[in-house]
Amino acid sequence: MTLSILHHYIAGEFVDSSKRFDNINPVNGQRICQVAEADKKQVNQAVMAAKEALRGPWGSMSVQQRAALLHKVADGIEARFDEFVAAEMRDTGKSLQQASSIDIPRGAANFRVFADMVKTAGSECFHTDTPDGKGALNYSLPKPLGVVAVIAPWNLPLLLLTWKLAPALAAGNCIVAKPSEETPSSATLLAEVMHEAGIPPGVFNLIHGFGPNSAGEYLTSHAHIDAITFTGESRTGSAIMRAAAEHVKPLSFELGGKNAAIIFDDADFDAAVEGTARSAFTNGGQVCLCTERVYVHSSLFERFVAALKQKAEAMKIGWPTDADTDMGPLISFEHRNKVLSYYKLAAEEGATFVTGGSVPEFGDERDQGAWVQPTLITGLSEDARCVKEEIFGPIAHISSFDTEEQAVALANNSKYGLAAAIWTQDISRGHRVARQMEAGMIWVNTWYLRDLRTPFGGVKMSGIGREGGQHSLNFYAEPSNICIKL
Numbered sequence: 001m002t003l004s005i006l007h008h009y010i011a012g013e014f015v016d017s018s019k020r021f022d023n024i025n026p027v028n029g030q031r032i033c034q035v036a037e038a039d040k041k042q043v044n045q046a047v048m049a050a051k052e053a054l055r056g057p058w059g060s061m062s063v064q065q066r067a068a069l070l071h072k073v074a075d076g077i078e079a080r081f082d083e084f085v086a087a088e089m090r091d092t093g094k095s096l097q098q099a100s101s102i103d104i105p106r107g108a109a110n111f112r113v114f115a116d117m118v119k120t121a122g123s124e125c126f127h128t129d130t131p132d133g134k135g136a137l138n139y140s141l142p143k144p145l146g147v148v149a150v151i152a153p154w155n156l157p158l159l160l161l162t163w164k165l166a167p168a169l170a171a172g173n174c175i176v177a178k179p180s181e182e183t184p185s186s187a188t189l190l191a192e193v194m195h196e197a198g199i200p201p202g203v204f205n206l207i208h209g210f211g212p213n214s215a216g217e218y219l220t221s222h223a224h225i226d227a228i229t230f231t232g233e234s235r236t237g238s239a240i241m242r243a244a245a246e247h248v249k250p251l252s253f254e255l256g257g258k259n260a261a262i263i264f265d266d267a268d269f270d271a272a273v274e275g276t277a278r279s280a281f282t283n284g285g286q287v288c289l290c291t292e293r294v295y296v297h298s299s300l301f302e303r304f305v306a307a308l309k310q311k312a313e314a315m316k317i318g319w320p321t322d323a324d325t326d327m328g329p330l331i332s333f334e335h336r337n338k339v340l341s342y343y344k345l346a347a348e349e350g351a352t353f354v355t356g357g358s359v360p361e362f363g364d365e366r367d368q369g370a371w372v373q374p375t376l377i378t379g380l381s382e383d384a385r386c387v388k389e390e391i392f393g394p395i396a397h398i399s400s401f402d403t404e405e406q407a408v409a410l411a412n413n414s415k416y417g418l419a420a421a422i423w424t425q426d427i428s429r430g431h432r433v434a435r436q437m438e439a440g441m442i443w444v445n446t447w448y449l450r451d452l453r454t455p456f457g458g459v460k461m462s463g464i465g466r467e468g469g470q471h472s473l474n475f476y477a478e479p480s481n482i483c484i485k486l
């Protein structure tokens, strides 16, 4: 059976490479298709095509015209919705429910929100007094950065790729994007949609490949890249920072996390259990915002652990296409081995396994896939590696606290600072504890409730900068100040 091949999209054309890699379905380990792997020459072609396109019709297009094109891209995603859902599920094994209610709808929404926002964006203007009394006018003019390298991860492939593409394009930049090697399909479909929508050749370029010594590194170290926006592991962020250092360029980083949930004694118990199960196991724990550390007031601890265990064991781990599936496989065998190595480490570090800790057995082709059990552990010290290091799988450690001060100190005791969830019915405490969190995003009595205008990003090792609303536009366009002597 000849496998289809996913191509790059460079200068408005779909092109192959001599080198290719396999795209694997993590549900059963079967090959889905082959993917062209861009070499240095092709990455250079993509960068130069983007540079050239800045001087073409895109560079002289009005904001209204650019916004209209971005809405056409959103229309195209919606018109091919089922294809995008199928592509995302094939590459990741995520459930139909997740792909069709979060991943793909957000792909279209990301284009629409920034197409609309850029049309109403204003800029600063100051009337300046001068000694001669005639005054001066100072106004700022936002200008696109130029050629932006966009590097995306595999966990929410279309959502996170378009979360960067949409504002970057809305601000007038040209793009060279590299999706994760694990999830090439929806990005390639997006290239088709961009092409059909009439995005001018070279404005959006898509290259496939890996990170080190492959397309990712060739892209981030390219002299003609004007800015880099990256989402992925913190250590990859460090590598990209080193690669980009020589040419000094703006960086936007959305990195790793080891997020805490704090459940106070006055929490709405059922809501806290439901919300914490969702924040621990959504997308198989493969969301940067997922909870991996749960801190419960000592008065509730035993009851809460039992209730969370019940939730975890009630989850349906099944075929992605089944409407009632709660969790699919992990993204790859490599990642499953990483998560299983932490399950093993947890035991070595002395953890008590409340539930899970191994691999589900199906008795069918799924036994050839990258599956793990949702897992809850207790009993580790705060210095344990399983409590300190990001695992990025369906596992959370639960421990107890007595005072609010202890809860804040426990939650903040991390090199990461991406997100936190606080469960309390005392809203003054909610405000008070949220303000003390060393994190970029804090949810109180909810989790992953999104308003696309809000600042999204982390502190410490969790990132540099913010995405979302005007924060995105502020990164992708930088103001020049023009002073006119009157």
Ligand SMILES: NC(=O)c1ccc[n+]([C@@H]2O[C@H](COP(=O)([O-])OP(=O)(O)OC[C@H]3O[C@@H](n4cnc5c(N)ncnc54)[C@H](O)[C@@H]3O)[C@@H](O)[C@H]2O)c1
Residues within 6 Å of the ligand: 151, 152, 153, 154, 155, 156, 160, 178, 179, 180, 181, 209, 210, 211, 212, 215, 216, 217, 220, 231, 232, 233, 234, 236, 237, 239, 240, 253, 254, 255, 256, 257, 287, 288, 390, 392, 418, 458, 462, 463
């Ligand atoms: N903060 C956020 O918003 C956010 C969102 C999603 C995922 N993440 C993080 O991403 C990680 C999981 O995603 P992942 O495994 O794809 O991350 P990863 O860092 O392994 O890879 C991310 C992307 O970077 C590329 N890459 C890897 N090494 C590179 C290099 N040296 N130069 C250039 N490109 C390189 C990869 O090919 C991929 O496209 C987790 O740590 C998760 O917390 C963070």
Ligand SMILES: O=C/C=C/C=C(\O)C(=O)O
Residues within 6 Å of the ligand: 155, 156, 160, 163, 286, 287, 288, 289, 450, 456
């Ligand atoms: O895995 C990380 C999830 C990131 C989500 C977003 O960036 C978003 O919802 O805009």
